[in-house]
Amino acid sequence: MQTKKFLLSEQDIPRAWYNVVADMAVKPHPMIHPVTHEPIKAEDLYPLFSKAASDQELNTTDAFIEIPEPVRELYRIWRPTPLVRAEALERALDTPAHIYFKNESVSPVGSHKLNSAIAQAYYCKQEGVTNITTETGAGQWGAALSMAAKHFGLELAVYMVKVSYEQKPYRRSIMQTYGAEVISSPSMSTKAGRKIITDHPNYSGSLGTAISEAVELAMSTPNCKYVLGSVLNHVALHQTVIGLEAEKQMEMAGEMPDVVVACFGGGSNFSGLAFPFLRHNLKNGANIQFIAAEPASCPKLTRGEFQYDFGDEAGYTPLIPMYTLGHKFTPANIHAGGLRYHGGGAIVSQLRHDGLIDAVDIPQLETFEAATLFARTEGIIPAPESSHAIAATIREALKAREEGRKKVILFNLSGHGLIDMTAYDRYFSNDLTNYRVTDEDIARTTAGLEQIL
Amino acid sequence: MQTKKFLLSEQDIPRAWYNVVADMAVKPHPMIHPVTHEPIKAEDLYPLFSKAASDQELNTTDAFIEIPEPVRELYRIWRPTPLVRAEALERALDTPAHIYFKNESVSPVGSHKLNSAIAQAYYCKQEGVTNITTETGAGQWGAALSMAAKHFGLELAVYMVKVSYEQKPYRRSIMQTYGAEVISSPSMSTKAGRKIITDHPNYSGSLGTAISEAVELAMSTPNCKYVLGSVLNHVALHQTVIGLEAEKQMEMAGEMPDVVVACFGGGSNFSGLAFPFLRHNLKNGANIQFIAAEPASCPKLTRGEFQYDFGDEAGYTPLIPMYTLGHKFTPANIHAGGLRYHGGGAIVSQLRHDGLIDAVDIPQLETFEAATLFARTEGIIPAPESSHAIAATIREALKAREEGRKKVILFNLSGHGLIDMTAYDRYFSNDLTNYRVTDEDIARTTAGLEQIL
Numbered sequence: 092m093q094t095k096k097f098l099l100s101e102q103d104i105p106r107a108w109y110n111v112v113a114d115m116a117v118k119p120h121p122m123i124h125p126v127t128h129e130p131i132k133a134e135d136l137y138p139l140f141s142k143a144a145s146d147q148e149l150n151t152t153d154a155f156i157e158i159p160e161p162v163r164e165l166y167r168i169w170r171p172t173p174l175v176r177a178e179a180l181e182r183a184l185d186t187p188a189h190i191y192f193k194n195e196s197v198s199p200v201g202s203h204k205l206n207s208a209i210a211q212a213y214y215c216k217q218e219g220v221t222n223i224t225t226e227t228g229a230g231q232w233g234a235a236l237s238m239a240a241k242h243f244g245l246e247l248a249v250y251m252v253k254v255s256y257e258q259k260p261y262r263r264s265i266m267q268t269y270g271a272e273v274i275s276s277p278s279m280s281t282k283a284g285r286k287i288i289t290d291h292p293n294y295s296g297s298l299g300t301a302i303s304e305a306v307e308l309a310m311s312t313p314n315c316k317y318v319l320g321s322v323l324n325h326v327a328l329h330q331t332v333i334g335l336e337a338e339k340q341m342e343m344a345g346e347m348p349d350v351v352v353a354c355f356g357g358g359s360n361f362s363g364l365a366f367p368f369l370r371h372n373l374k375n376g377a378n379i380q381f382i383a384a385e386p387a388s389c390p391k392l393t394r395g396e397f398q399y400d401f402g403d404e405a406g407y408t409p410l411i412p413m414y415t416l417g418h419k420f421t422p423a424n425i426h427a428g429g430l431r432y433h434g435g436g437a438i439v440s441q442l443r444h445d446g447l448i449d450a451v452d453i454p455q456l457e458t459f460e461a462a463t464l465f466a467r468t469e470g471i472i473p474a475p476e477s478s479h480a481i482a483a484t485i486r487e488a489l490k491a492r493e494e495g496r497k498k499v500i501l502f503n504l505s506g507h508g509l510i511d512m513t514a515y516d517r518y519f520s521n522d523l524t525n526y527r528v529t530d531e532d533i534a535r536t537t538a539g540l541e542q543i544l
Numbered sequence: 545m546q547t548k549k550f551l552l553s554e555q556d557i558p559r560a561w562y563n564v565v566a567d568m569a570v571k572p573h574p575m576i577h578p579v580t581h582e583p584i585k586a587e588d589l590y591p592l593f594s595k596a597a598s599d600q601e602l603n604t605t606d607a608f609i610e611i612p613e614p615v616r617e618l619y620r621i622w623r624p625t626p627l628v629r630a631e632a633l634e635r636a637l638d639t640p641a642h643i644y645f646k647n648e649s650v651s652p653v654g655s656h657k658l659n660s661a662i663a664q665a666y667y668c669k670q671e672g673v674t675n676i677t678t679e680t681g682a683g684q685w686g687a688a689l690s691m692a693a694k695h696f697g698l699e700l701a702v703y704m705v706k707v708s709y710e711q712k713p714y715r716r717s718i719m720q721t722y723g724a725e726v727i728s729s730p731s732m733s734t735k736a737g738r739k740i741i742t743d744h745p746n747y748s749g750s751l752g753t754a755i756s757e758a759v760e761l762a763m764s765t766p767n768c769k770y771v772l773g774s775v776l777n778h779v780a781l782h783q784t785v786i787g788l789e790a791e792k793q794m795e796m797a798g799e800m801p802d803v804v805v806a807c808f809g810g811g812s813n814f815s816g817l818a819f820p821f822l823r824h825n826l827k828n829g830a831n832i833q834f835i836a837a838e839p840a841s842c843p844k845l846t847r848g849e850f851q852y853d854f855g856d857e858a859g860y861t862p863l864i865p866m867y868t869l870g871h872k873f874t875p876a877n878i879h880a881g882g883l884r885y886h887g888g889g890a891i892v893s894q895l896r897h898d899g900l901i902d903a904v905d906i907p908q909l910e911t912f913e914a915a916t917l918f919a920r921t922e923g924i925i926p927a928p929e930s931s932h933a934i935a936a937t938i939r940e941a942l943k944a945r946e947e948g949r950k951k952v953i954l955f956n957l958s959g960h961g962l963i964d965m966t967a968y969d970r971y972f973s974n975d976l977t978n979y980r981v982t983d984e985d986i987a988r989t990t991a992g993l994e995q996i997l
Binding site for chain 2: 096098100101167168179197199200201238241242260261264265267268269270463466467470471472507509510512513515516519
């Protein structure tokens with residue numbers, strides 16, 4: 092556990108987020124209106140999201156967007172987060188690689204999700220919104236938004252994916268402690284929920300369905316907006332505080348990463364860490380490798396189709412140009428609930444399509460093996476989601492050992508696993524299995540969607 | 545949630561612990577050998593504890609004891625911890641008081657317990673010990689020692705109080721993830737455990753019994769030492785890093801506390817925060833008030849007897865001069881499992897006897913009400929133990945409002961409650977009650993012990 096920690100002062104909390112789209116030579120295709128089939132304009136998004144978030148969503152020109160001072164003020168509760176050199180893990184792997192991790196688990200809710208929750212809740216409050224809705228998978232996002240909503244005096248309803256609602260009661264209690272209402276999804280409270288419950292009585296829920304329910308409630312409730320925790324461009328934008336801090340910290344460490352790794356669900360923590368480093372490739376001809384670590388049970392970037400698809404199961408959202416497993420895809424009940432999402436989002440998918448980032452898919456058992464090694468060397472029990480990044484990092488570190496070359500790897504510890512101990516319990520009891528999606532499944536759920544060229 | 549945070553750099557991690565006994569005009573009475581009834585010498589403790597810890601236990605002359613460099617190195621994983629001005633809580637209470645808290649919840653195991661776990665595991669390793677045992681109540685101490693033991697390559701067996709073992713399965717899983725063996729106490733693995741199971745088949749365990757079991761295992765196992773997480777002088781010593789850092793941070797804030805508050809179980813976090821500030825009273829004629837916040841169900845400092853008593857239920861340990869409810873006292877099953885201990889330890893008890901510190905006892909429901917307010921204002925969900933400190937702080941802040949005077953209050957947030965969400969669930973479901981010990985109960989369990997004058 093001997094660690095080198097690189098700490099910034101509060102003055103180093105970024106003053107602007109980084110909007111990678113401005114620096115992309117090939118921009119993502121536009122989102123498409125689900126009814127008119129025209130490219131989405133900001134005004135089309137205003138009924139659903141705050142105006143500020145809608146404008147950020149479609150901003151393709153400003154590389155840096157100022158962080159409002161009240162948001163920066165709240166970031167100070169836990170930011171800047173530490174960058175740590177994982178020397179004990181390096182020794183355990185007997186690798187010449189240098190492994191660094193950005194520790195986003197130190198936030199009061201235990202994950203990076205607060206970075207965007209605070210920003211979005213702030214914009215809603217500024218615009219006079221009184222009620223907000225959202226979905227949550229494992230509960231990390233729901234917990235973060237509950238805390239942010241309470242701070243700004245907003246009422247919040249969270250649709251929590253049924254399997255997580257049952258597997259992760261502690262996360263539900265956390266949201267309630269912050270004062271939010273939590274509903275198991277699918278629920279009877281929405282048309283989308285009622286339909287899928289009726290069609291599939293044993294359906295254990297998905298992020299896609301929970302999004303449909305939250306969107307439907309927002310659209311049918313006065314003065315209510317919907318807030319999303321991943322996938323969209325403005326969420327990725329808010330998360331770039333992670334990478335912007337890490338950039339300075341790697342400088343303190345006197346190294347630049349050769350490889351940047353993060354787990355991948357809808358892209359929020361991956362984008363947050365990766366984009367500021369990707370800028371070095373896009374602008375300065377650097378050659379950093381980026382690896383999105385997906386679960387083998389939900390491998391949209393590695394095995395999905397590059398198509399126009401809905402962001403939600405019921406088809407309420409705009410059509411997003413992205414790698415997808417199809418919006419009707421139902422992922423297996425892995426414990427990394429935050430990674431159970433069918434699509435890769437527009438920016439990451441375009442980058443992937445253009446060969447600017449890589450992706451790997453990792454079986455569940457390998458992630459828990461990696462997590463246990465990390466806990467026993469570095470002392471922090473990681474979230475099942477983050478454990479995908481650790482597993483991918485270990486693969487890279489072992490490759491470096493085989494090749495006998497030093498390699499600098501940076502990964503994002505997006506959250507701690509203290510509220511996921513049931514999953515560890517099951518792992519130690521040999522009660523967990525690997526789930527691998529078949530090609531047939533993917534072909535079935537992606538059939539009939541519009542391909543992107 | 546607007547907060548002012550006072551951060552130190554790693555260079556500010558203390559280089560020595562503070563031993564308050566050296567500065568006490570009236571020293572604590574000596575511990576007594578349970579067989580010879582002579583005052584304990586360090587050699588008497590060597591079979592049980594590491595030599596270093598034994599020597600520290602009886603050191604009454606050195607005010608500062610150097611922190612070994614490998615221990616300081618591990619402290620760097622999460623120390624120095626932040627000091628925070630809780631302005632949102634102040635506003636919610638509409639109080640002229642300034643409220644500060646030391647945030648010990650940021651450690652990787654979520655509490656202050658690592659401060660001593662690392663030190664004690666280090667000393668054991670240095671002295672060639674291979675196996676260690678301990679007890680744990682809520683599991684905070686057990687989790688911390690599990691992490692430290694794994695780091696130093698020691699095998700660890702943890703006796704976990706039965707009610708916590710059942711109420712807090714996540715903490716048990718955390719210890720197992722770090723590689724420790726966890727046994728529900730009372731167990732059949734020891735004479736002490738077998739006896740109490742036989743006499744009281746429905747006994748839900750206590751820290752006193754778990755200590756007996758751990759001590760018995762250590763004494764009957766080759767090359768095995770026992771490690772304690774609270775009560776004893778050397779544990780309090782290690783915890784003073786909390787107060788030593790807080791002293792510097794209050795200086796940064798430009799204020800000195802009028803009142804210092806911490807929850808009280810066996811004294812580890814109370815001593816850790818309070819002693820460095822108490823030094824100002826003992827040496828410089830300052831007039832800081834100290835408040836130990838106990839549960840109403842286990843009120844040794846407020847309602848116990850000042851007696852010689854065993855540290856454990858079976859009577860294996862030396863007799864300790866302390867306020868006690870009697871070593872056969874069985875506390876109610878409150879959720880603040882870390883506070884379910886019958887005695888106050890020698891130093892704190894002497895200070896209390898001499899009027900140098902105060903104590904209050906607080907009913908369970910008041911602590912959860914305080915915890916919820918704190919979570920919704922400051923954004924951090926506190927451990928049930930720490931919530932006693934928050935409740936006592938709120939009492940002081942409201943008193944300040946009534947008196948219309950500014951008062952500076954500093955409390956210790958000894959741990960977060962993310963692994964205690966079951967307790968919050970029960971609180972919100974109106975499923976928790978207050979437990980108040982009767983005078984008859986106390987008279988019965990303290991009868992026959994030797995009074996101290």
